Amino acid sequence: MLRFLVSLLIGLAVGVVVGLYLGWVQFPVEFVDSPASSLAERYKDDYIVMVASGYLKDGDLGGAVERLRILGVPNIPAYVQEVTERYISNSQNADDISVLVALSESLGRLTPIMLPYRKIAAPGVGS
Amino acid sequence: MAGYDSRRSKYRRPRRQVSWIGLLIGLALGIGGGLFYAWTVDTRVEFDTDPWQLKAADRAQYVAAIALSFSYDGNLNRAIQRLIELRPQNDPIQQVADVACDLATTGYASTSSGLRAIRSMMLFYQLQGRTGCADNLIAAPEAATPVVVIDVPTPTPLPPASKTPTPESATRATPTTPRVVIPTALPQSEYEVVGINTFCDDQNSGVIEVFVQDFSGEGVPGEAVRVRWDEGEDTFFTGLKPERGPGYADFQMEAGTAYIVEMPGRSDPTAQPLAATPCTTDGGEDAIISYRVFFRQV
Numbered sequence: 001m002l003r004f005l006v007s008l009l010i011g012l013a014v015g016v017v018v019g020l021y022l023g024w025v026q027f028p029v030e031f032v033d034s035p036a037s038s039l040a041e042r043y044k045d046d047y048i049v050m051v052a053s054g055y056l057k058d059g060d061l062g063g064a065v066e067r068l069r070i071l072g073v074p075n076i077p078a079y080v081q082e083v084t085e086r087y088i089s090n091s092q093n094a095d096d097i098s099v100l101v102a103l104s105e106s107l108g109r110l111t112p113i114m115l116p117y118r119k120i121a122a123p124g125v126g127s
Numbered sequence: 128m129a130g131y132d133s134r135r136s137k138y139r140r141p142r143r144q145v146s147w148i149g150l151l152i153g154l155a156l157g158i159g160g161g162l163f164y165a166w167t168v169d170t171r172v173e174f175d176t177d178p179w180q181l182k183a184a185d186r187a188q189y190v191a192a193i194a195l196s197f198s199y200d201g202n203l204n205r206a207i208q209r210l211i212e213l214r215p216q217n218d219p220i221q222q223v224a225d226v227a228c229d230l231a232t233t234g235y236a237s238t239s240s241g242l243r244a245i246r247s248m249m250l251f252y253q254l255q256g257r258t259g260c261a262d263n264l265i266a267a268p269e270a271a272t273p274v275v276v277i278d279v280p281t282p283t284p285l286p287p288a289s290k291t292p293t294p295e296s297a298t299r300a301t302p303t304t305p306r307v308v309i310p311t312a313l314p315q316s317e318y319e320v321v322g323i324n325t326f327c328d329d330q331n332s333g334v335i336e337v338f339v340q341d342f343s344g345e346g347v348p349g350e351a352v353r354v355r356w357d358e359g360e361d362t363f364f365t366g367l368k369p370e371r372g373p374g375y376a377d378f379q380m381e382a383g384t385a386y387i388v389e390m391p392g393r394s395d396p397t398a399q400p401l402a403a404t405p406c407t408t409d410g411g412e413d414a415i416i417s418y419r420v421f422f423r424q425v
Contacts, residue, residue, distance in 0.1 A: 004146040006149070007146035012156055014154055015153060018154075028165075032182075035181075036189070040177065043212075051196075057198050057199040057247075058243050063239075075327060077325060078407075
């Protein structure tokens with residue numbers, strides 16, 4: 001009986017390890033109906049570039065902020081600034097950088113590193 | 128005796144170290160329990176998801192952003208690549224038409240920015256030869272200002288008199304009728320909104336700062352600015368805080384309220400309501416988002 005119980009426990013332990021490996025690594029749950037806040041960073045970045053391009057097209061800053069709200073970040077201007085500076089630091093596509101800089105500037109977040117990529121001048125900021 | 132010794136009784140068989148039955152039962156229970164725990168109790172934290180995993184509402188926003196981006200750069204390959212990342216069930220371009228159709232039937236189309244996004248989507252799929260129900264639900268953008276052509280006859284001046292009598296011409300000069308084009312333009316605004324910026328500052332929380340400038344960018348004092356919201360409106364004037372410039376005026380918002388800003392009778396109202404929503408400052412302080420609205424003479 002003791003032999004059986006010991007074997008059962010060993011099997012149980014090995015089984016739990018195998019089960020967790022399968023459930024977490026090999027065949028993890030695939031989420032659907034996910035919020036945009038859980039998007040991978042590269043998709044979030046791409047989304048911000050798209051919204052910034054749209055902003056340059058229609059000049060609707062309120063609409064752009066509303067579109068970015070689905071990313072669930074607490075401070076949208078700070079987040080746009082962070083992404084813009086990361087794009088510049090990583091030497092990403094210059095066109096993408098310039099649209100991000102334009103959006104960041106309109107959100108009041110124009111920093112010295114962005115100046116070379118400045119495309120449009122926000123009217124009278126700080127005046 | 129020898130026969131007795133050679134007999135293999137269960138007491139004389141060599142004992143195995145493990146019970147295979149116990150091990151198998153334990154393994155089955157363990158794997159089952161592990162999978163249950165991993166899939167149900169403590170699923171892997173959701174992060175690094177792909178666009179195809181988005182819920183319908185966020186997916187629609189993603190599609191709208193793709194169309195808006197296309198309307199800016201016209202890069203079809205990039206737009207298609209982005210649409211493919213959404214793993215559409217059918218034609219990726221038709222997916223845009225379907226999403227535009229869905230959005231056109233919701234309140235999304237009641238805002239100007241939503242309407243613009245839907246029109247961008249319509250432009251995108253129409254250029255690729257697709258159609259959708261949004262074509263019938265959303266009116267085409269306003270046509271160009273209609274032009275009325277009025278023919279105004281102008282008299283031909285007579286030639287100066289000369290001493291030599293001019294023989295009567297067999298044919299009389301006909302009056303020329305140049306075409307004068309008078310456009311029926313809408314009444315022009317004197318000012319237009321040229322920029323709306325946001326900022327988050329706990330010392331200056333929930334404020335609409337208005338800057339009224341002439342065509343050269345100089346502040347204009349004494350101009351009326353009106354702010355409207357659901358339950359009321361307020362009118363104030365520029366130049367009452369000269370330390371901020373002659374064209375400056377401000378208005379304190381209430382949290383959770385949306386405001387329209389305009390110069391009554393002299394400008395169109397802001398296209399988008401300015402919502403007094405919470406924000407977090409760089410220093411981590413909670414505040415209400417503030418706006419800077421720029422009106423410039425046209």
